[in-house]
Amino acid sequence: xxxxxxxxxxxxxxxxxxRTFRIVNDGPVPLLVxxxxxxxxxxxxxxxxxxxxxxxxxxxxxxxxxxxxxPGYKDAKVNVVLEGAPRPLVAKIGGDVTLPIRVTPAxxxxxxxxxxxxxxxxxxxxxxxxxxxxxxxxxxFAGPAPTGPQAVQRLAWNVAGISCERMPLWWxxxxxxxxxxxxxxxxxxxxxxxxxDMGRYARYWIPKDQLVNLGRVRVGSPTTAELQLDxxxxxxxxxxxxxxxxxxxxxxxxAPELEIELLAxxxxxxxxxxxxxxxxxxxxxxxxxxxxxxxxxxxxxGEVPLVVVVEP
Numbered sequence: 001x002x003x004x005x006x007x008x009x010x011x012x013x014x015x016x017x018x019r020t021f022r023i024v025n026d027g028p029v030p031l032l033v034x035x036x037x038x039x040x041x042x043x044x045x046x047x048x049x050x051x052x053x054x055x056x057x058x059x060x061x062x063x064x065x066x067x068x069x070x071p072g073y074k075d076a077k078v079n080v081v082l083e084g085a086p087r088p089l090v091a092k093i094g095g096d097v098t099l100p101i102r103v104t105p106a107x108x109x110x111x112x113x114x115x116x117x118x119x120x121x122x123x124x125x126x127x128x129x130x131x132x133x134x135x136x137x138x139x140x141f142a143g144p145a146p147t148g149p150q151a152v153q154r155l156a157w158n159v160a161g162i163s164c165e166r167m168p169l170w171w172x173x174x175x176x177x178x179x180x181x182x183x184x185x186x187x188x189x190x191x192x193x194x195x196x197d198m199g200r201y202a203r204y205w206i207p208k209d210q211l212v213n214l215g216r217v218r219v220g221s222p223t224t225a226e227l228q229l230d231x232x233x234x235x236x237x238x239x240x241x242x243x244x245x246x247x248x249x250x251x252x253x254x255a256p257e258l259e260i261e262l263l264a265x266x267x268x269x270x271x272x273x274x275x276x277x278x279x280x281x282x283x284x285x286x287x288x289x290x291x292x293x294x295x296x297x298x299x300x301x302g303e304v305p306l307v308v309v310v311e312p
Contacts, residue, residue, distance in 0.1 A: 004091065005091075016066045020063075023058060031084065032051075035080070070210070071106050075092060078093075119155055123177060169192050170210075203245065205302065209304075212306040219311070247265070249296045252294040253306060256282075261277060
């Protein structure tokens with residue numbers, strides 16, 4: 001495989017990137033492609049199954065990488081099986097998904113009993129900004145608090161006293177940066193990993209993205225978005241036993257300041273459905289709202305965090 005890996009560098013959330021690999025055959029015999037399968041839904045490849053890699057030649061493999069909507073490093077692999085080859089060829093593609101405000105580290109590291117720490121926020125464009133809130137509270141700075149907008153700021157976080165059942169998946173930072181009102185940081189904690197959302201086993205689905213970030217929205221104006229639900233049955237090795245998990249019955253939101261409407265539920269495969277919905281802030285609402293979106297299908301109910309910043 002040439003190259004074996006493509007590093008995209010810094011990429012925007014939700015962006016797509018198409019790149020070309022080459023399967024090179026240095027031998028005297030053509031090789032048949034038996035399979036070409038990505039490791040995750042974030043990457044798609046052109047259909048090359050059944051094609052031949054010519055002797056002393058090459059076959060191009062086109063791959064398209066879709067960056068997730070949340071920050072952090074993301075990569076995927078494409079496994080290519082050639083007839084007669086002892087093992088698959090692997091093509092790797094990845095990038096550093098970064099918002100206009102870059103966070104270092106890109107998560108809240110609360111593993112192994114760690115209850116407090118700090119992160120550094122840096123505006124990629126160098127534009128000074130203010131931190132309005134962090135974790136739903138007034139921001140606490142690691143060091144002296146800035147006296148005005150700054151392009152680089154260091155925030156302190158603390159999860160002490162939060163029970164396992166109430167540990168959030170995300171630590172949300174709200175800023176006044178015009179291009180980055182919401183900076184979500186995944187909380188890495190024992191209770192936000194495999195212990196979180198235990199109902200996923202019974203309902204047979206999980207959300208593809210674990211946060212709905214709508215950014216700035218306006219009062220009275222609906223903002224539309226999509227969310228994919230993926231089939232989940234690791235105990236059955238992915239076997240689909242409840243295909244009706246794709247029957248989306250309703251969506252709700254816990255914040256009374258917001259209205260939510262299910263617009264459509266579109267099956268995109270046997271193991272995935274994409275739901276479209278609209279969120280509208282009610283009159284008199286302003287400022288950041290971090291809440292929960294609740295989705296009910298024929299197989300059960302699950303929750304996804306949702307955040308918006310409402311403008312009058």
